[in-house]
Amino acid sequence: MNQVINQFTTRAKTYSASANWIADQGLIKAHIEAAGARPSKNVLELCCGTGMVGRNFAAAGWHICGIDLTRAMAEEANGFFPCICSPAEQVPFLDNAFDVVVLRQAYFLLENGQKVLAEAHRVLKPGGVFVFSQTVPFSTEDSPWLEHIHRTKQAQFREFFTEESLKSQLEQEFFTVKNVRRLTVQENITRWLDEAPELSVEKRAEVSALIENAPEPYRSLHKVETVNGQVLEDWNWVIFSAEKK
Numbered sequence: 001m002n003q004v005i006n007q008f009t010t011r012a013k014t015y016s017a018s019a020n021w022i023a024d025q026g027l028i029k030a031h032i033e034a035a036g037a038r039p040s041k042n043v044l045e046l047c048c049g050t051g052m053v054g055r056n057f058a059a060a061g062w063h064i065c066g067i068d069l070t071r072a073m074a075e076e077a078n079g080f081f082p083c084i085c086s087p088a089e090q091v092p093f094l095d096n097a098f099d100v101v102v103l104r105q106a107y108f109l110l111e112n113g114q115k116v117l118a119e120a121h122r123v124l125k126p127g128g129v130f131v132f133s134q135t136v137p138f139s140t141e142d143s144p145w146l147e148h149i150h151r152t153k154q155a156q157f158r159e160f161f162t163e164e165s166l167k168s169q170l171e172q173e174f175f176t177v178k179n180v181r182r183l184t185v186q187e188n189i190t191r192w193l194d195e196a197p198e199l200s201v202e203k204r205a206e207v208s209a210l211i212e213n214a215p216e217p218y219r220s221l222h223k224v225e226t227v228n229g230q231v232l233e234d235w236n237w238v239i240f241s242a243e244k245k
């Protein structure tokens with residue numbers, strides 16, 4: 001956990017602009033749609049970071065609060081909606097308190113994902129919706145190379161998930177998947193690496209080379225290209241709407 005806190009403490013001030021996906025309006029809108037057309041209900045965002053998703057829920061009329069393990073990230077989110085510094089493994093709210101719980105792009109960092117899913121399940125009302133999302137490979141063809149890239153970049157990367165393995169995590173004990181949405185967001189790899197101050201210059205070059213020189217079919221699935229010196233590629237997102245069992 002300390003490694004995660006250190007990384008996101010260093011990045012808190014610049015995090016929101018450090019990758020395209022973080023503020024991508026199409027991706028955020030898909031999360032709000034996945035929650036169902038029920039503004040004015042209560043939403044909890046777990047591992048909310050600087051609260052890019054939560055702020056947009058708030059703007060759409062939902063009552064939102066968030067939690068994040070990294071104090072500096074929670075403080076950034078707290079400028080937009082109430083956010084507490086707390087681990088998602090111990091959510092400081094009562095049972096059946098929320099209509100919707102959201103968790104975007106943090107599951108791969110968790111030491112005990114099932115413990116966090118148990119907490120999401122506990123604080124959701126019966127019939128509540130869990131909106132759960134992450135980047136995943138497009139298929140089995142790009143999966144091994146994508147895992148290689150992520151493990152090279154992120155020292156604290158715990159587990160590599162595919163759409164299928166994320167669905168099994170959800171359905172193992174606590175949720176039933178009701179809807180799956182897939183979305184592609186183009187990422188600027190040069191900026192994503194430049195905005196990762198925890199990485200050495202050598203490590204950035206290593207990761208960039210893994211993408212620029214990726215084998216087929218990774219290159220064509222991710223549409224890897226270099227434009228004006230910037231390396232660009234597509235990332236595949238999966239957004240689950242799941243119901244509490």
Ligand SMILES: C[S@@+](CC[C@H](N)C(=O)[O-])C[C@H]1O[C@@H](n2cnc3c(N)ncnc32)[C@H](O)[C@@H]1O
Nearest residue numbers: 008047048049068069070073087088104105106
């Ligand atoms: C990649 S960021 C994603 C932030 C946000 N969900 C978003 O989509 O913009 C991962 C966030 O998860 C938080 N985090 C990691 N492990 C956590 C845990 N066990 N409990 C709560 N937050 C955690 C980190 O502090 C970081 O802010």
